[in-house]
Structures are given as C-alpha cells and as structure tokens.
Amino acid sequence: MEEKKILFADDDPEIREVVRILLESEGMTVVEAANGDQAVERMDDTIDLVILDVMMPGRSGVSACAEIRKQSTVPILFLTAKSQDSDKTVGFSAGGDDYxxxxxSYAELTARIKAMLRRYCVYRGKEPAEESDTVALPGLTVHTDRAEVTREGEAIPLTDIEHRILLLxxxxxxxxxxVQRIYEAVWEEPYLPSANNTVMVHIRNLRKKLEDDPQNPRYVKNVWGKGYFVG
Structure with a gap:
C-alpha cells in the first residue's frame, strides 16, 4: 500500500501532535486541522481518509463531515467522548463510516485506520482488486471494483460502508x-447489540441514494425482525 494521506481535525493540539507522530511512524502523511472549518478547507482529492473530532469550536465534526460528503466518499472516522447511540446516529447520518x-488506545486507532484504508483502496480502484466485475440488478449495476453503482445510466457514488453492504x-x-451478519461481514468486528443502529443508519442512507421512494424500497428490502435482503 502506497503512502496514505490523512486529514485529522481536533481542537486539542496535544492530541493532534500525538496522533500525527503515531500515523507518521506508520508511513502516513497527516494534514492537521484545528476545527471543522479548517478540515473542510484542507480537504482535497489527495486525502485518503478523514478523522474528525465531533465537538470542536465553530463548525462541529458532524457538520464538517456533511460538507466533505458533498465532494468525496473517502472513509470518515469520528473521534468523540460521547458514546450514546443517538450521538452515533447523528454522525452516521451525516456520512461517517466509523466511530x-x-x-x-492508539493500537485500536491505527487498526481501524488501516482496515478502513485497505477496504477503501481496493473498492475505489486505488489499488488493484483481484477481479473487476459488476453485479446486475433490475435497473441497477453494482461495481465491485469501486464504490459506485449505476442506475439507469446515472453513476451514483457510495461511501465504502454503503458499497460493502450493498455488494454483500x-x-x-x-x-x-x-443485522449481526451484516455488521460482522462489513465491519469485520464482533457484533454488539449497539451495532444495530449503526447498520440501520447506513442502510437508510443507502436507500436515500438508490430508491425513488425510500419508504417503499425496490432494492434494499427488509423482513421485520429477521434482516435485510436485495430483491
């Protein structure tokens, strides 16, 4: 994997320094931002992954995430002192991938970052996948080599997590x-009950992009109490 460029926004300069040193020791380049506005300003197409502190003066991490999502599908990881499911829902709804x-622990941080980068680089075609192919659905083509679907000739970009769920x-x-099988397959982590909301928010975002009527989905459907499927 070639050297990756990480955009890291946190209003605490000590945390920024420690994380920068940590990631640079892993061979990554770090672009620092002291708040959400700087994160948005410093975001460009050379960035491979974004880390956002949720609570920052001025523009919050959630607001910065929503703005970044208007121009990029790079993985976005939130760092926060909040652990309530409602807080996670807000972050995921804005387009975040992980929390x-x-x-x-810094070992956990680097492990999360490496996993997100690995998945993103393969699915976006920045590194070669083993096989380039598509999966055809009525009126929809799911690309396996990049996080994108084509619906009736229109290309629709997806985030890494949205793409992995749909492709699965x-x-x-x-x-x-x-939900448990989806979470363990996509996030590659042991399932916890708190992950239910995480999966549902990403599926809700996916439906907003794919469906004419997200309340009556044509593609990503569910059986109450059992799970989700593509029809």
Missing part, C-alpha cells in the same frame, strides 16, 4: 442477512 469513543446483499440476492 471511536475517547479514551481509545447483491451478491447473495434473495438471502436475508440479519
């Missing part, structure tokens, strides 16, 4: 996947 609650369900069309 790490303070205090966290599309490759096993008609099979009902429980």
């Amino acid at each position: 790490l609650v303070k205090p966290f 369900l599309a490759c096993h069309r008609g099979t009902i996947y429980s």
Whole structure:
C-alpha cells in the first residue's frame, strides 16, 4: 500500500501532535486541522481518509463531515467522548463510516485506520482488486471494483460502508442477512447489540441514494425482525 494521506481535525493540539507522530511512524502523511472549518478547507482529492473530532469550536465534526460528503466518499472516522447511540446516529447520518469513543488506545486507532484504508483502496480502484466485475440488478449495476453503482445510466457514488453492504446483499440476492451478519461481514468486528443502529443508519442512507421512494424500497428490502435482503 502506497503512502496514505490523512486529514485529522481536533481542537486539542496535544492530541493532534500525538496522533500525527503515531500515523507518521506508520508511513502516513497527516494534514492537521484545528476545527471543522479548517478540515473542510484542507480537504482535497489527495486525502485518503478523514478523522474528525465531533465537538470542536465553530463548525462541529458532524457538520464538517456533511460538507466533505458533498465532494468525496473517502472513509470518515469520528473521534468523540460521547458514546450514546443517538450521538452515533447523528454522525452516521451525516456520512461517517466509523466511530471511536475517547479514551481509545492508539493500537485500536491505527487498526481501524488501516482496515478502513485497505477496504477503501481496493473498492475505489486505488489499488488493484483481484477481479473487476459488476453485479446486475433490475435497473441497477453494482461495481465491485469501486464504490459506485449505476442506475439507469446515472453513476451514483457510495461511501465504502454503503458499497460493502450493498455488494454483500447483491451478491447473495434473495438471502436475508440479519443485522449481526451484516455488521460482522462489513465491519469485520464482533457484533454488539449497539451495532444495530449503526447498520440501520447506513442502510437508510443507502436507500436515500438508490430508491425513488425510500419508504417503499425496490432494492434494499427488509423482513421485520429477521434482516435485510436485495430483491
């Protein structure tokens, strides 16, 4: 994997310094921002991953995430002292991919970043996947080599997590996947009950992008109490 460029926004200069030194020791380049406004200003197409502290003066991390999502599908990791499901829902709804609650170990931080980068680089075609192909659904083509679908000729960019969820369900069309199976397959982590909301928010975002009527989905459907499937 070539050297990756990380945008890290946190209003605490000591945390920024420690994380910068940590990531540079892993061979990554770090662009620092002291608040959400700077994060938005310093975001460009050379950035491979964004780390945002949620609570910052001025523009919050959540607001910065929503603005960044208007121009990029790079993975976004939130760092926060809040651990309530409602707080996570707000972050995921803005387009975040993952959430790490303070205090966290630096080993966990680097592990999360490397996993997110690995998935993103393969699915966005920045590094070669083993095979380039598509999965066809009625009126929809899911690309396996990049986080994108084509609906009736229109390219629709997805985040890494949205793409992984859709690809999982599309490759096993008609099979009902429980929230637990989706989480463990996509996030590659052991399932906890708190992950339910995480999965549901990402599916809600996916439906907003794919469906004419998200309340009556054509593609990503669910069976109450059992899970989700692609019809």
